[in-house]
Amino acid sequence: MDAISRRKMLMSGGALGALGALSLATPANARSLWTWAPDTSVAGSGSGVDPQWVWDEEADPVLAAVLDRGNVAAINERLATWTRNDQAPPAGLPSDLREFMDYARQLPSWADPVKLDRASRINSKKGIYIGALYGLGSGLMSTAIPREARAVYYSKGGADMKDRIAKTAKLGYDIGATDAYLPQGSMIVTAVKTRMVHAAVRHLLPQSPAWTQTSGGQTIPISQADILVTWHSLATFVMRKMKEWGVRVSADDAEAYLHVWQVSAHMLGVRDEYVPASWDAANAQSRQILDPVLAASPEGKALTEVLLGIVAQLDLGLTRPLISAFSRYTLGDRIGNMIGLSQEPILEPLIATAWPLLVAFREGLIPLPAIPAIAWTLEEALRQFVLLFLNEAQPIAITIPDMNRPS
Numbered sequence: 143m144d145a146i147s148r149r150k151m152l153m154s155g156g157a158l159g160a161l162g163a164l165s166l167a168t169p170a171n172a173r174s175l176w177t178w179a180p181d182t183s184v185a186g187s188g189s190g191v192d193p194q195w196v197w198d199e200e201a202d203p204v205l206a207a208v209l210d211r212g213n214v215a216a217i218n219e220r221l222a223t224w225t226r227n228d229q230a231p232p233a234g235l236p237s238d239l240r241e242f243m244d245y246a247r248q249l250p251s252w253a254d255p256v257k258l259d260r261a262s263r264i265n266s267k268k269g270i271y272i273g274a275l276y277g278l279g280s281g282l283m284s285t286a287i288p289r290e291a292r293a294v295y296y297s298k299g300g301a302d303m304k305d306r307i308a309k310t311a312k313l314g315y316d317i318g319a320t321d322a323y324l325p326q327g328s329m330i331v332t333a334v335k336t337r338m339v340h341a342a343v344r345h346l347l348p349q350s351p352a353w354t355q356t357s358g359g360q361t362i363p364i365s366q367a368d369i370l371v372t373w374h375s376l377a378t379f380v381m382r383k384m385k386e387w388g389v390r391v392s393a394d395d396a397e398a399y400l401h402v403w404q405v406s407a408h409m410l411g412v413r414d415e416y417v418p419a420s421w422d423a424a425n426a427q428s429r430q431i432l433d434p435v436l437a438a439s440p441e442g443k444a445l446t447e448v449l450l451g452i453v454a455q456l457d458l459g460l461t462r463p464l465i466s467a468f469s470r471y472t473l474g475d476r477i478g479n480m481i482g483l484s485q486e487p488i489l490e491p492l493i494a495t496a497w498p499l500l501v502a503f504r505e506g507l508i509p510l511p512a513i514p515a516i517a518w519t520l521e522e523a524l525r526q527f528v529l530l531f532l533n534e535a536q537p538i539a540i541t542i543p544d545m546n547r548p549s
């Protein structure tokens with residue numbers, strides 16, 4: 143982080159204390175009654191229990207015991223050698239953790255290899271849209287989800303956002319890879335590690351005074367409802383935007399893309415009774431649980447600052463105004479204002495005109511001369527962004543945190 147971004151970060155950190163009390167009174171805790179029908183889930187039925195009161199009863203006690211015993215650094219060293227789907231959990235891990243990993247790495251009985259294979263090929267056709275939407279749509283939207291923003295801000299990884307983005311992008315890369323769920327792929331490993339990280343965070347964050355003061359009454363973070371909210375900010379949002387943009391996604395591809403995310407929700411520990419069985423069910427659930435919780439929070443604004451700062455530092459022609467304008471175009475002004483994206487009165491209308499033309503050209507609907515120059519600048523910038531964050535299989539190790547953000 144350069145001096146200016148660090149200063150900005152520190153300043154926003156200072157403001158957080160003062161704003162913390164206020165945030166309790168914001169509508170950030172608004173949520174709707176859980177009425178989503180479990181018969182529209184992949185399980186086909188369910189208890190109907192509101193997932194905001196459900197966490198992960200399989201992973202949580204195991205990770206709590208691991209953290210209480212200590213020696214997490216040695217465990218992380220062993221975990222770094224676990225990289226392939228077909229690899230058994232490494233020897234040398236505590237037996238309770240190893241047993242959990244062996245159980246958690248099994249795909250659900252309803253996982254369909256044909257659909258997973260189809261999903262893995264969507265990225266080669268639509269990667270530019272999906273990558274840009276994950277990074278500049280879902281990634282930034284997550285800062286408008288107060289519970290997620292606070293969990294991220296006050297956990298260990300919140301202190302080093304660049305590293306955290308790289309690790310989260312690994313999931314985006316792994317889920318879209320051609321061999322995501324094949325033996326030589328790594329999505330099972332990434333999902334199980336992430337499930338363990340989340341379980342560790344559930345044990346650690348309640349010990350953070352800063353988190354407990356701002357959690358709006360939530361005593362344990364990352365409930366199943368919270369995971370579903372994030373799931374919609376990724377899968378449901380990306381599919382909706384591609385349709386809105388006029389990207390041609392066949393019915394089979396749309397179903398395959400849903401399927402890879404259904405399997406991934408299961409692998410992250412979400413109960414099947416909460417995983418939507420269709421896009422209609424997903425959209426209904428998203429309206430119920432994602433839309434009402436979107437709100438500004440001091441932590442979210444601080445994270446947006448850091449995220450945009452990191453992207454601008456890449457200096458790949460991705461200037462900050464261009465990113466802000468594209469993100470506003472993608473997320474809309476309501477979310478743009480919530481997270482403090484700058485207004486770009488010149489670039490915004492340019493993008494609003496150029497982007498649909500670019501999509502239409504790429505989808506084979508209009509000829510080349512109709513495309514304004516700004517569209518190519520934007521496309522090249524997005525391509526660089528996607529390449530950097532999603533397409534580089536850097537050796538990134540997702541590690542179990544052993545502490546909260548140092549204050």
Ligand code: HEM
Pocket residue numbers: 289290291293294297298299300305306307309310313336339340343363364365368369370372373376410540541543
């Ligand atoms: C860690 C993905 C939902 C909070 C991670 C990591 C990944 C990930 C890949 C590991 C990267 C790292 O260690 O930084 C996901 C996905 C989700 C989801 C795909 C849903 C589909 C959530 C939710 C919250 C959350 C709902 C909070 C409300 C965190 C935190 C960490 C983490 C605090 C740990 C950061 C640290 O190491 O300190 N997540 N996540 N995640 N996630 Fe999630």
